[in-house]
Amino acid sequence: xxxxxxxxxxxxxxxxxxxxxxxxxxxxxxxxxxxxxxxxxxxxxxxxxxxxxxxxxxxxxxxxxxxxxxxxxxxxxxxxxxxxxxxxxxxxxxxxxxxxxxxxxxxxxxxxxxxxxxxxxxxxxxxxxxxxxxxxxxxxxxxxxxxxxxxxxxxxxxxxxxxxxxxxxxxxxxxxxxxxxxxxxxxxxxxxxxxxxxxxxxxxxxxxxxxxxxxxxxxxxxxxxxxxxxxxxxxxxxxxxxxxxxxxxxxxxxxxxxxxxxxxxxxxxxxxxxxxxxxxxxxxxxxxxxxxxxxxxxxxxxxxxxxxxxxxxxxxxxxxxxxxxxxxxxxxxxxxxxxxxxxxxxxxxxxxxxxxxxxxxxxxxxxxxxxxxxxxxxxxxxxxxxxxxxxxxxxxxxxxxxxxxxxxxxxxxxxxxxxxxxxxxxxxxxxxxxxxxxxxxxxxxxxxxxxxxxxxxxxxxxxxxxxxxxxxxxxxxxxxxxxxxxxxxxxxxxxxxxxxxxxxxxxxxxxxxxxxxxxxxxxxxxxxxxxxxxxxxxxx
Numbered sequence: 028x029x030x031x032x033x034x035x036x037x038x039x040x041x042x043x044x045x046x047x048x049x050x051x052x053x054x055x056x057x058x059x060x061x062x063x064x065x066x067x068x069x070x071x072x073x074x075x076x077x078x079x080x081x082x083x084x085x086x087x088x089x090x091x092x093x094x095x096x097x098x099x100x101x102x103x104x105x106x107x108x109x110x111x112x113x114x115x116x117x118x119x120x121x122x123x124x125x126x127x128x129x130x131x132x133x134x135x136x137x138x139x140x141x142x143x144x145x146x147x148x149x150x151x152x153x154x155x156x157x158x159x160x161x162x163x164x165x166x167x168x169x170x171x172x173x174x175x176x177x178x179x180x181x182x183x184x185x186x187x188x189x190x191x192x193x194x195x196x197x198x199x200x201x202x203x204x205x206x207x208x209x210x211x212x213x214x215x216x217x218x219x220x221x222x223x224x225x226x227x228x229x230x231x232x233x234x235x236x237x238x239x240x241x242x243x244x245x246x247x248x249x250x251x252x253x254x255x256x257x258x259x260x261x262x263x264x265x266x267x268x269x270x271x272x273x274x275x276x277x278x279x280x281x282x283x284x285x286x287x288x289x290x291x292x293x294x295x296x297x298x299x300x301x302x303x304x305x306x307x308x309x310x311x312x313x314x315x316x317x318x319x320x321x322x323x324x325x326x327x328x329x330x331x332x333x334x335x336x337x338x339x340x341x342x343x344x345x346x347x348x349x350x351x352x353x354x355x356x357x358x359x360x361x362x363x364x365x366x367x368x369x370x371x372x373x374x375x376x377x378x379x380x381x382x383x384x385x386x387x388x389x390x391x392x393x394x395x396x397x398x399x400x401x402x403x404x405x406x407x408x409x410x411x412x413x414x415x416x417x418x419x420x421x422x423x424x425x426x427x428x429x430x431x432x433x434x435x436x437x438x439x440x441x442x443x444x445x446x447x448x449x450x451x452x453x454x455x456x457x458x459x460x461x462x463x464x465x466x467x468x469x470x471x472x473x474x475x476x477x478x479x480x481x482x483x484x485x486x487x488x489x490x491x492x493x494x495x496x497x498x499x500x501x502x503x504x505x506x507x508x509x510x511x512x513x514x515x516x517x518x519x520x521x522x523x524x525x526x527x528x529x530x531x532x533x534x535x536x537x538x539x540x541x542x543x544x545x546x547x548x549x550x551x552x553x554x555x556x557x558x559x560x561x562x563x564x565x566x567x
Contacts, residue, residue, distance in 0.1 A: 028068070028144075028175075028176055028179070029064045029067050029068045029071070029142060029143075029144055030064065030142070030143045030144075031060050031063060031064050031067075031117070031136075031140050031141065031142050031143075032140070032141045032143070033056070033060060033117065033139060033140050033141075034138075034139045034140075036115075036139070037056065037110070037115050037117075037139055038052060038053065038056055040113060040115060041055065041056055041099070041109075041115075044100075044109070044113075045099050045100050051099060051100075052099070055097050055098070055099040055106050056106070058096065058097040058106070059096040059097055059106040059107065059110075059117075060117075062091075062092055062095040062096045062097070063087075063092060063096070063117060063118065063140075065095075065179070066085075066087040066088065066091060066092055066095075067085045067087060067142070068179075069087075069263070070085040070086045070087055070131075071085070071144070071228070071231060072228075072231065072232070072263055072264060072268075073086070073228075074224070074225065074228055075224055075228075078133075079133065080224055082121065082135060083135050083136075084121055084122075084133045084134065084135050085133070085134055085135070086131040086132070086133055087118075087131055087132060087134055088124065088131050088132070089107075089118075089120065089124065089132045089134070092107055092118070093105055093107040093108065115139060116137055116139075117136060117137055117139055117140040118134040118135070118136060118137065118140075119134060119135055119136075119137050120132050120133075120134050121133045121134060121135055170241075170242070172238070173238045173239070173241050173242040174242055176235070176238045176239070176242075177238070177239055177242045177243070180235075180239065180248075180250075180263070181197075181248055181250070183196060184248075195251070196250065196251060197248045197249060197250055197251060198248075198249045198251060198259075198261070198474075199243075199246045199247070199248060199249070200246065200247045200248075200249060200266055200277070200278075200472065200473050201245060201246055201278075201472055201482075202236060202237075202240035202245055202246060202247050202277050202278075202279075203276070203277065203278065203279025203280070203515050204237065204240055204241070204245060205515075205518045206275075206276050206277070206279040206515035206516045206517075206518075207233060207236065207237050207240070207276045207277050207516070208237070208518060209276065209515070209516030209517055209518050210233060210272065210273060210275075210276030210277075210516045211230065211233050211234070211237070213516060214226060214229055214230060214233065215230070229269075229270060229272075229273060232264045232268075232269050232270075232273055233269075233273055233276070233277075235264050236264060236269075236273075236277055240277075247277070249261040249265040249266065250262040250263060250265075254450070255431050256431070256446060256447050256450040256451070257447070257450035257451040257453065257454040258450050258453070258454060258476060259454075259474070266278070266473045266474075266475060266480075267475050267476070274475075275513050275514070275515070275516070276515070276516045278472065278473060278480055278513060278515075279513075279515035280482075280513065280514060280515045281472060281480050281481060281482050281483075281513045282480070282481050282482075282483065282484045282485065282510055282511070282512055282513065283478055283479075283480050283510070283511045283512075283513055284460075284478065284479050284480075284481065284485065284490070284508045284509065284510050284511075285477050285478035285479075285508070285509055285511070286456070286477045286478075286506060286507070286508060286509075287322070287325070287507040287508070287509045288321065288322055288325060288360075289453065289477040290357065290360045290361060290449055291318060291321060291322060291356075291360050291408075292322060292503065292505040292506055292507070293449055293452060293453070293503065293505075294360070294408070294411045294412075294415070294449075295315065295318060295319070295322065295411070295503075295505045296501065296502065296503030296504075296505060296506075297411060297414065297415060297418075298311055298314070298315055298318075298411065299311065300414075301410065301411065301414040302314065304414070314407070314410075315407050315410075316403075317400060317403040317404045317407055318404060318407045318408070321356070321404060322505060322507075328400075329349055329352055329353070331400065332352060332395075332398060332400055332401060333345075333348050333349060333352055335394065335398050335400075336348075336352070336391060336394045336395045336398060336401075337391060338394070351385060351386060352395075354385045355382060355385050355386060355395065356404070358381040358382060358385060359382075359404065359405055359408055360408060361442060361445065361446060361449075362408075362412055362441055362442035362445050362446075363380065363381035363382060363442070364380045364381070364382070365382060365396060365405045382395075382396070412441065412445060415445060415448060416441050416444060416445065419444055419448070426444060426447065427439040427444070429447075431443070431447075432444050432447055452501075453476070453477060455501075456497065456501060456506070457474065457476075457477065457479065459496075459497060459500055459501075460479060460493055460497065460508075461474075461479060463492075463493045463496060463497075464479070464481065464485065464489075464493065467489055469481050469483065469485055469489070470482075480513070484510065484512075485510070490508055490510065493508065494506060494507060494508055
């Protein structure tokens with residue numbers, strides 16, 4: 028957690044300015060500090076940029092700090108403004124934010140404030156010499172600290188909430204606490220290829236989940252943040268926002284079922300309608316042969332593209348190459364521009380295309396955009412995009428009036444319209460899968476957009492039945508669930524490992540000493556020594 032301490036002169040001058048009531052200055056400053064701690068805590072929940080790491084900057088909304096920081100005095104003076112006017116600011120703005128770009132300000136603490144981050148990775152927290160009971164004590168946390176963190180994250184829970192209100196605010200996720208501790212051990216003691224700033228970020232996420240789960244008897248709360256596009260997101264740390272290894276650790280042994288190439292499968296559900304709208308009769312497999320190849324044999328498809336695009340580039344591992352290609356095809360599926368240039372955003376800024384951001388190497392990017400298979404895929408996706416957008420203009424024109432689906436200039440945005448349509452349908456499809464699973468005794472434990480996690484495998488029969496009825500429900504023959512087994516992080520017991528290592532080292536030293544002793548003897552003494560074995564014994 029974040030704790031900020033302030034020099035005494037700040038409170039003293041605040042008391043001088045507002046002596047009555049006696050405790051007013053204390054309450055006001057504490058509220059302001061609490062608001063600042065909360066905003067910095069939120070900032071540290073995201074990966075820091077190189078500039079933020081170098082200059083100790085935090086991305087926060089000064090508007091929120093001023094509003095949440097409280098007021099003081101009969102004239103209701105904002106504490107934030109009063110501190111600034113009296114040269115007592117706790118934060119210094121390095122890069123101002125902008126309401127037009129929706130960017131927070133980049134600030135740093137002044138000499139009047141000191142930050143202590145109890146979640147930051149310190150060499151002395153855990154080490155190879157730390158005893159198991161000490162590690163357990165550190166990871167378990169004391170109940171009071173866990174309670175304070177819980178109340179800080181979920182202030183609504185200080186009062187008893189009705190079951191309905193609780194369900195409106197939160198989703199609960201069961202946490203495999205032993206697995207999560209195993210991940211933290213690995214992260215601190217064994218993960219040598221992760222940057223320290225990312226380790227601190229992952230550790231913060233893991234310890235937050237662990238503290239809440241310890242306080243809530245093995246369950247973590249995710250604060251709901253529904254998107255107007257249709258998806259359910261969560262604020263702060265959640266099963267959606269953490270890295271995959273931490274997700275694996277917190278969920279433990281389970282099964283993930285996701286919809287294979289969901290956005291491409293969704294769009295192909297409209298392919299038949301597109302062909303029916305044409306005056307000529309065309310075969311589906313001929314018009315959309317590349318897209319169908321992508322869906323039917325994705326592994327072979329990606330391998331073919333990868334070999335052409337990367338051509339044995341040594342600086343990219345095979346896994347990274349596939350990851351880059353997956354991101355690129357997903358971006359194209361969502362309507363990203365297949366161009367190699369950026370454009371002005373009209374506010375003095377510059378925006379690169381999604382493809383430029385994903386494939387940053389120009390030579391690799393050029394090969395990708397000029398690959399015949401990629402060009403065919405882009406063309407086919409463009410056909411479906413245009414058809415769907417035309418359906419909206421003709422049958423659902425009211426959608427084009429929604430602000431969330433428009434550009435800053437007020438024009439309807441085709442990518443936003445397509446994303447809206449997809450996410451609305453995705454939510455319906457995932458709800459259908461969840462309901463069918465529940466009816467068959469399989470309760471989901473977590474959700475990540477187009478993926479659902481179950482504690483136990485659905486089984487071939489149930490999976491096939493769900494797919495069949497899903498296709499009937501939605502009329503899309505391309506829906507297909509892909510199962511993946513998730514394995515927990517096994518608990519580590521370092522005292523046992525260290526004892527084994529010490530024992531092996533002791534045996535090695537004893538063998539070395541015995542060898543040196545034998546070597547110090549004369550040949551006759553060696554021959555008569557009970558433990559001496561000739562290097563080349565004579566066979567009799």
